[in-house]
Amino acid sequence: MGKRICVFCGSSAGFRQTYAAAARLLAQSLVRRGIGIVYGGGNVGLMGILADAALAAGGEVIGVIPQTLISKEVAHPGLTELKVVETMHERKAAMADLSGAFVALPGGYGTLDEFAEVLTWNQLGLHRKACGILNVDGYYDRLLALFDHAVAEGFMRPVHRAMILSDASPEALIDRLLEYQPPVVDKWIGRKQV
Numbered sequence: 001m002g003k004r005i006c007v008f009c010g011s012s013a014g015f016r017q018t019y020a021a022a023a024r025l026l027a028q029s030l031v032r033r034g035i036g037i038v039y040g041g042g043n044v045g046l047m048g049i050l051a052d053a054a055l056a057a058g059g060e061v062i063g064v065i066p067q068t069l070i071s072k073e074v075a076h077p078g079l080t081e082l083k084v085v086e087t088m089h090e091r092k093a094a095m096a097d098l099s100g101a102f103v104a105l106p107g108g109y110g111t112l113d114e115f116a117e118v119l120t121w122n123q124l125g126l127h128r129k130a131c132g133i134l135n136v137d138g139y140y141d142r143l144l145a146l147f148d149h150a151v152a153e154g155f156m157r158p159v160h161r162a163m164i165l166s167d168a169s170p171e172a173l174i175d176r177l178l179e180y181q182p183p184v185v186d187k188w189i190g191r192k193q194v
Helices: 017-032 045-056 088-098 109-123 141-152 170-179
Strands: 004-008 036-039 061-066 081-085 101-104 130-134 164-167
Touching (some): 004 109, 017 036, 036 045, 036 088, 109 130
């Protein structure tokens, strides 16, 4: 899987303390296993909580942030490394290149955008890295139900739905990411399905 996991998460901490607690626990669990973190480079919300917890535990934390977001997301000043890029597209590509797997913590549009893109790349065979959702307090229940609905309605194949790992426990999710064996799929859609 590689020595780093990319974590997508909110620049807000949300209203529940359990979101921050899960970010801290995920960070500490990754550091204990010798796994570095790649994330969006911010010092606010769950991003800042995640980075601070990993750094406090002695872990490697690499942030990737576009120049235009340095003041909005308040770039974290104490990271192992902060990569500044020009665009959001470059940010996502750099984060993917640096990581062996992906995790989505609770977040908003940005988190969903980043996670959906790596899922799409996985479906298209552009990478074969594990993609997991840390489903804190059922935050992603409706999204996971939507994925199931997409399968039931013929917009997603079951093999691609199975590429999305999810768990409420950071430790259990990390275990699943480490054990992940990507399916071999020659073609993701048949000509008659278009």
